[in-house]
Amino acid sequence: MKQEEMKIAILLFDNFTALDVVGPYEVLSKIPNSKIYFVAETTGVYQDSKGFQLVADTSFEYLPTADIVLIPGGFGIDVLLTNHQVINWITNAHMHSKWTVSVCSGSLLLGAAGLLKDRKATTHWNRKAQLAAYCSDIVDERYVQDGKLLTSAGVSAGIDMALYLLSLIMGEKYAQIVQLGMEYDPQPPFNSGSPRTAPKELVEMVANRRKTEK
Amino acid sequence: MKQEEMKIAILLFDNFTALDVVGPYEVLSKIPNSKIYFVAETTGVYQDSKGFQLVADTSFEYLPTADIVLIPGGFGIDVLLTNHQVINWITNAHMHSKWTVSVCSGSLLLGAAGLLKDRKATTHWNRKAQLAAYCSDIVDERYVQDGKLLTSAGVSAGIDMALYLLSLIMGEKYAQIVQLGMEYDPQPPFNSGSPRTAPKELVEMVANRRKTEK
Numbered sequence: 311m312k313q314e315e316m317k318i319a320i321l322l323f324d325n326f327t328a329l330d331v332v333g334p335y336e337v338l339s340k341i342p343n344s345k346i347y348f349v350a351e352t353t354g355v356y357q358d359s360k361g362f363q364l365v366a367d368t369s370f371e372y373l374p375t376a377d378i379v380l381i382p383g384g385f386g387i388d389v390l391l392t393n394h395q396v397i398n399w400i401t402n403a404h405m406h407s408k409w410t411v412s413v414c415s416g417s418l419l420l421g422a423a424g425l426l427k428d429r430k431a432t433t434h435w436n437r438k439a440q441l442a443a444y445c446s447d448i449v450d451e452r453y454v455q456d457g458k459l460l461t462s463a464g465v466s467a468g469i470d471m472a473l474y475l476l477s478l479i480m481g482e483k484y485a486q487i488v489q490l491g492m493e494y495d496p497q498p499p500f501n502s503g504s505p506r507t508a509p510k511e512l513v514e515m516v517a518n519r520r521k522t523e524k
Numbered sequence: 525m526k527q528e529e530m531k532i533a534i535l536l537f538d539n540f541t542a543l544d545v546v547g548p549y550e551v552l553s554k555i556p557n558s559k560i561y562f563v564a565e566t567t568g569v570y571q572d573s574k575g576f577q578l579v580a581d582t583s584f585e586y587l588p589t590a591d592i593v594l595i596p597g598g599f600g601i602d603v604l605l606t607n608h609q610v611i612n613w614i615t616n617a618h619m620h621s622k623w624t625v626s627v628c629s630g631s632l633l634l635g636a637a638g639l640l641k642d643r644k645a646t647t648h649w650n651r652k653a654q655l656a657a658y659c660s661d662i663v664d665e666r667y668v669q670d671g672k673l674l675t676s677a678g679v680s681a682g683i684d685m686a687l688y689l690l691s692l693i694m695g696e697k698y699a700q701i702v703q704l705g706m707e708y709d710p711q712p713p714f715n716s717g718s719p720r721t722a723p724k725e726l727v728e729m730v731a732n733r734r735k736t737e738k
Contacts (some may be wrong), residue, residue: 313660328553329706332576336679338731339542339574346574360553360560362546365577371530385632414707431669434707452711464707469680474713477541490730493628493678495717496710497666499688502700503709512697516704 319403322366322397325386327371329465331364333507334380338471340369340488341479350375351395359385370399380476381413383434391422400425410416411460411475413468415506420461421445430456434464435505436517460485466503469494489517528596530558530693531616533558533590534631536570536580537610539600544627545578548594551686554702555693563587573599584613589620596682597648599626605636613701614639625674625689627682634675635659644670648678650731651720680717683708 318338320331339346350356350366357363381400390396400423404410412420417433420426427482432454433441441448453462453471462471473494477485502508530603532552534545553560562578564570571577585719595614603612614637618624626634629646634640635658646668655662667676667685676685687708716722 329550330547334544335576336541336543337690339572339576358553362549362553362560363579405616425569450710463709464705466683466708467711470625470711470713477713486714486722487726487730488720489712489714489716490719491678492535492680493717494680494710494712495666495677495721496680496708496712497684498689498703498708498710500696500700500703502703503707505704507709508704510699512701512704516701521622 313343313444316341316378317373317376318344318346318378318380319349319368319373320346320380321347321382321396321400321419322350322364323384323386323390324356325359325384326356326364326382327384327414327465328358330361330384330416330468333466334382334411334413336471336492337378337469337476337488338378340491341431341476342505347373349376349399350357351393351399370395374399375403377408379403379407379410381410381412381416381419383412383416383418383437383465385487387415390419407458409460409475409479411462413462413470413471414464415440415460416508417441418444420459420491426461428499429459430454431459431461433461436464525559525631530555530592531587532558533582533587534559534560534594535596535610535614536562536564537576537600537604539573539598540570540578540596541579541598541628541679542572542576542597543614544598544630547680547683548596548686549705551683551690551702552591552592552594555690560671561587561590563613565607565613574706581659584609586612587618591622593617593621593624595626595633597623597626597630597651597679598632599631600666601632604633604709605615610635621672623669623672623674623689623692625685626657627728628678630656631655632658634673638657640675643681644668645673645675646677647675650678660716681716683691691702709726
């Protein structure tokens with residue numbers, strides 16, 4: 311008997327962050343017999359703040375749930391936190407998913423849907439205060455699993471999270487093969503990727519910029 | 525006087541690798557007063573091997589060169605190595621660019637255009653034998669600069685390369701701010717991203733798979 315196709319739903323919305331989507335996409339698209347759906351409230355073109363466009367060809371109605379439900383982040387997340395259509399889809403999709411995962415500020419939306427109460431979760435370093443409204447156990451990790459929930463730190467952390475998820479689904483060896491295929495042997499030219507390591511002055515600059523952008 | 529907009533051209537083709545495009549995109553889109561063009565031989569939709577779609581809204585004619593010319597990699601690169609339209613565009617675009625850069629197997633196309641003779645360059649670990657036909661000085665680095673040419677290792681290496689390029693254009697402090705914004709503090713769950721560190725058995729498996737895919 312042919313095994314059923316694994317459905318992976320990635321939520322799209324205006325002002326998503328491109329790498330939040332494509333980092334995990336690159337990893338999870340390697341799951342054999344899987345299909346990735348770009349899902350949104352209404353089908354059509356969605357873009358990031360610089361005009362990068364992806365098409366959502368699947369509406370909430372068409373795909374009420376999926377095996378993996380992935381919520382990326384981005385500045386567009388804030389207006390979704392009170393969007394009942396979106397929140398209802400997530401709540402229902404999570405009820406039937408095998409995995410519900412987020413990248414960056416995407417965890418705020420899981421929080422707004424009430425999924426992170428008393429759960430371990432994380433988010434972009436500069437969104438933790440905001441996440442505290444929905445989650446009492448915010449951890450300082452690159453990604454964190456709590457049951458079938460997986461949340462990750464900012465933007466690029468989606469790659470690490472997705473490799474871990476891939477190992478849970480396909481085994482460690484398979485995840486290692488994918489990591490090798492994408493030559494994921496990161497060597498950032500600077501040591502500035504975390505508020506732990508970046509110059510204090512720059513951390514304050516990014517934190518303040520975020521406040522004025524809201 | 526208003527400074528002229530910086531033009532960034534990213535080549536699209538069928539069977540590109542999504543992260544080769546979006547890793548550098550996420551970094552370079554943070555250059556102030558810049559515009560990213562997705563360029564192809566003919567405008568239209570291009571997709572990766574799993575159906576991920578990007579639209580090239582700019583043809584070679586419309587954008588004969590750019591400040592930054594970026595060639596991503598992917599399995600689709602091989603058929604381009606003898607495509608005269610593409611090779612001619614790259615040759616001419618490089619003549620007038622400030623930076624000509626590649627990710628992963630994208631460097632093969634720079635090689636086929638004759639740009640890597642006697643230049644230091646790199647590529648995906650599993651493409652080095654192929655690059656040797658065009659380049660006598662292949663280095664074992666995450667990315668390498670030779671004049672205005674910048675080439676990088678496989679897929680995810682485009683992020684590291686783009687951060688370095690950003691520092692050359694905007695200064696180190698600016699690049700560090702962008703790195704912090706995207707929380708690029710990588711923590712892969714496995715140490716399998718390079719043939720140096722991955723289990724030998726897996727390296728052979730990926731190398732052989734590549735041969736059968738060609």
